Amino acid sequence: MSTAILPDTLRAGPDPMLPRLATVRRRRRDTSQVWTLDIEDSVVSNEPFVPGQFNMLGVFGVGEVPISLSGDPAVQDQLVHTIRAVGPVSKALVRLKPGEVLGLRGPFGTGWPVSDAVGRDVIVIAGGLGLAPLRPALYRLLAQRERYRSIQLLYGTRSPDDILFRRELLAWRRRHDIAVEITVDHAPADWTGHVGVVTTLVSRSSFDPAQAIAFVCGPEIMMRFAIAALGQAGLADEAIYLSMERNMQCAVGVCGHCQFGPSLVCRDGPVYRHDRVRSFLGVKEL
Amino acid sequence: MAEYITLAVDGLQALLDELKRREYRVLGPTIRDQAIVYDDIESLRDLPMGWTDEQSGGHYRLVARQDDAIFGYPVGPHSWKRFLHPPVLPLWQAESAGNSVRITTTQGPDQPFAFIGVRSCDLHAIAIQDRVLIGGQHVDPSYRDRRKGAFIVAVNCGEAGGTCFCASMNTGPKVEDGFDLALTEIVIDDQRLFLTEVGSPAGRDVLLQVPHRPATPDEIAAADGVTARTAASMGRVMRSDDVRELLLGNLDHPRWDEVAERCLTCGNCTMVCPTCFCTSVEDSSDLLSGKSGRTRHWASCFTLDFSYIHGGSVRGSARSRYRQWMTHKLASWVDQFGSSGCVGCGRCITWCPVGIDITEEVRAIREDRPAERTHHED
Ligand SMILES: Cc1cc2nc3c(=O)[nH]c(=O)nc-3n(C[C@H](O)[C@H](O)[C@H](O)COP(=O)(O)OP(=O)(O)OC[C@H]3O[C@@H](n4cnc5c(N)ncnc54)[C@H](O)[C@@H]3O)c2cc1C
Ligand code: SF4
Ligand code: SF4
Numbered sequence: 001m002s003t004a005i006l007p008d009t010l011r012a013g014p015d016p017m018l019p020r021l022a023t024v025r026r027r028r029r030d031t032s033q034v035w036t037l038d039i040e041d042s043v044v045s046n047e048p049f050v051p052g053q054f055n056m057l058g059v060f061g062v063g064e065v066p067i068s069l070s071g072d073p074a075v076q077d078q079l080v081h082t083i084r085a086v087g088p089v090s091k092a093l094v095r096l097k098p099g100e101v102l103g104l105r106g107p108f109g110t111g112w113p114v115s116d117a118v119g120r121d122v123i124v125i126a127g128g129l130g131l132a133p134l135r136p137a138l139y140r141l142l143a144q145r146e147r148y149r150s151i152q153l154l155y156g157t158r159s160p161d162d163i164l165f166r167r168e169l170l171a172w173r174r175r176h177d178i179a180v181e182i183t184v185d186h187a188p189a190d191w192t193g194h195v196g197v198v199t200t201l202v203s204r205s206s207f208d209p210a211q212a213i214a215f216v217c218g219p220e221i222m223m224r225f226a227i228a229a230l231g232q233a234g235l236a237d238e239a240i241y242l243s244m245e246r247n248m249q250c251a252v253g254v255c256g257h258c259q260f261g262p263s264l265v266c267r268d269g270p271v272y273r274h275d276r277v278r279s280f281l282g283v284k285e286l
Numbered sequence: 287m288a289e290y291i292t293l294a295v296d297g298l299q300a301l302l303d304e305l306k307r308r309e310y311r312v313l314g315p316t317i318r319d320q321a322i323v324y325d326d327i328e329s330l331r332d333l334p335m336g337w338t339d340e341q342s343g344g345h346y347r348l349v350a351r352q353d354d355a356i357f358g359y360p361v362g363p364h365s366w367k368r369f370l371h372p373p374v375l376p377l378w379q380a381e382s383a384g385n386s387v388r389i390t391t392t393q394g395p396d397q398p399f400a401f402i403g404v405r406s407c408d409l410h411a412i413a414i415q416d417r418v419l420i421g422g423q424h425v426d427p428s429y430r431d432r433r434k435g436a437f438i439v440a441v442n443c444g445e446a447g448g449t450c451f452c453a454s455m456n457t458g459p460k461v462e463d464g465f466d467l468a469l470t471e472i473v474i475d476d477q478r479l480f481l482t483e484v485g486s487p488a489g490r491d492v493l494l495q496v497p498h499r500p501a502t503p504d505e506i507a508a509a510d511g512v513t514a515r516t517a518a519s520m521g522r523v524m525r526s527d528d529v530r531e532l533l534l535g536n537l538d539h540p541r542w543d544e545v546a547e548r549c550l551t552c553g554n555c556t557m558v559c560p561t562c563f564c565t566s567v568e569d570s571s572d573l574l575s576g577k578s579g580r581t582r583h584w585a586s587c588f589t590l591d592f593s594y595i596h597g598g599s600v601r602g603s604a605r606s607r608y609r610q611w612m613t614h615k616l617a618s619w620v621d622q623f624g625s626s627g628c629v630g631c632g633r634c635i636t637w638c639p640v641g642i643d644i645t646e647e648v649r650a651i652r653e654d655r656p657a658e659r660t661h662h663e664d
């Protein structure tokens with residue numbers, strides 16, 4: 001093993017840990033715990049983010065956490081993030097009012113391979129907040145709808161009150177070129193839709209397994225079951241993509257927190273092709 | 287052709303003086319708190335002349351030597367990462383100004399480092415951290431600035447420690463490259479000398495101001511003998527050629543349960559390891575001034591916080607955390623950064639309060655021994 005130092009590893013470069021500033025422009029409440037923020041980056045990028053990527057959002061003096069981009073990648077002057085207020089940083093984020101400033105780094109990570117879906121049946125499976133990082137992919141798919149065969153969104157939440165982006169989902173439901181199926185774990189008496197876990201929707205949906213591609217995002221356990229159901233329906237592991245969540249401190253591959261087996265989620269993920277992580281997904285506490 | 291010169295003991299003092307004159311912050315081995323640590327060095331008197339450190343699993347003790355060797359010890363608890371990748375580092379400060387915020391970064395060190403006595407394992411550890419922290423897509427500027435100007439005086443090990451296994455990891459005991467000067471301590475006709483290999487133009491330049499003479503063939507042969515003897519007396523061995531496949535193929539081996547019963551998850555092994563690089567960040571704010579800031583500090587994969595995501599830690603059990611540490615060092619590091627993360631320095635074995643031995647854990651999995659300590663055959 002050589003210890004020689006390559007001169008180009010000593011190259012200059014921007015400080016990847018230094019946030020830039022962004023300003024909250026709009027805040028709306030999606031559910032009792034979830035808010036969506038539209039923010040304006042102080043540096044407008046000419047390159048759209050890739051659906052599935054995330055930013056590190058920070059509240060000064062409180063902390064910084066990874067949050068997926070949930071808006072339309074075609075809209076470049078505004079970044080949309082959908083945040084569940086669960087702890088110190090996410091609660092501070094959703095308390096920011098229009099005009100207030102936050103710290104922003106990113107975008108980071110791999111995305112949903114939307115261009116690989118051309119000419120195929122597209123199955124999008126979301127559990128809970130997992131719909132947020134999938135929404136940019138849906139925008140991209142619907143923007144050029146004619147390039148794909150069928151598109152179906154299978155979405156599971158705990159209860160009807162937890163349904164995200166409700167108005168948009170209803171609008172999509174009225175279109176005839178996308179199937180939107182929603183299921184809830186616990187239904188009140190007036191719920192007329194599906195009840196049960198999202199995996200049950202997979203067996204009801206119809207697609208050509210040889211032609212299909214699936215994007216899956218939600219709690220790890222839900223993704224494992226959804227992937228198993230897709231496998232049973234005949235979909236190959238190479239046609240299934242999923243998004244992993246791990247603790248992230250730096251998002252640039254140097255803090256070590258987001259290791260998932262041999263990979264780093266911030267660098268090699270969060271979106272993975274299933275066959276590449278299959279052997280690690282089932283290992284407990286990896 | 288390697289270029290050799292010979293320094294006498296006063297030549298070594300002259301080298302330290304010259305590095306200081308060139309405004310390096312000279313850091314090297316010294317005795318503090320019953321251990322050989324790295325700290326600022328004023329003169330030869332600060333070096334651990336006549337001392338060595340006896341090491342085995344969970345055991346470290348300073349012992350007086352029979353001679354007055356200056357570098358006659360195996361590595362102690364410190365490694366150079368504490369200077370290149372500091373335990374605590376302020377990243378930036380922010381100050382609100384009306385509806386905006388002004389962010390200022392922290393300045394790097396104002397003096398370049400000169401490291402005295404860098405062993406081959408530690409040289410490889412520095413190269414590994416180079417690959418992690420400045421060799422990828424994103425560059426850690428604080429590491430880069432500290433690393434860039436560092437002057438490295440390496441030392442070939444004259445003796446292997448009880449927990450050393452660099453020969454198994456192909457990382458020593460003889461330094462090969464990546465240094466400015468490399469010394470081998472030899473004694474010829476009762477005279478203590480340092481056969482010195484020149485490794486860089488900067489090394490050659492510094493020597494212009496340091497009294498020395500050309501090396502004799504006898505001195506070169508004596509130095510070769512020193513490293514050959516060290517290589518032959520390693521305290522530990524570990525077969526490393528297939529260890530990546532071995533560990534990744536045994537993520538559910540019962541041995542992880544066995545080691546988890548002994549491991550205290552104290553994280554000592556991660557703190558002393560010269561390649562462990564993980565960090566966490568923390569924000570703080572001062573209510574009165576409205577200023578806030580972010581600080582980075584070393585983190586250990588043995589804590590629950592390390593893998594915390596909303597709802598709980600990914601690695602809740604000691605088993606999963608020991609497995610994470612060891613498979614990262616020896617296996618997934620290769621996938622992530624292109625080399626093993628272990629240089630065989632043995633620190634984690636010496637400083638583990640219960641003497642858990644990474645070489646023994648690998649052997650147990652290789653030999654498919656789940657629970658050697660609790661296993662009874664009668
Ligand atoms: C790639 C990725 C995308 C994500 N996208 C979204 C999203 O679109 N919307 C959303 O609401 N959530 C998302 N999350 C989860 C979100 O980052 C966590 O819920 C958030 O970090 C919680 O922090 P907290 O301080 O509010 O709460 P707590 O969960 O109580 O956390 C307490 C402390 O633990 C640490 N912590 C907890 N989880 C994480 C984490 N994942 N990374 C780093 N530190 C953590 C932080 O230091 C935090 O302050 C995503 C996570 C990842 C990895
Ligand atoms: S894992 Fe142990 S032996 Fe290997 S480099 Fe780290 S401290 Fe040294
Ligand atoms: S292996 Fe030893 S040093 Fe490392 S965490 Fe366990 S008890 Fe502590």
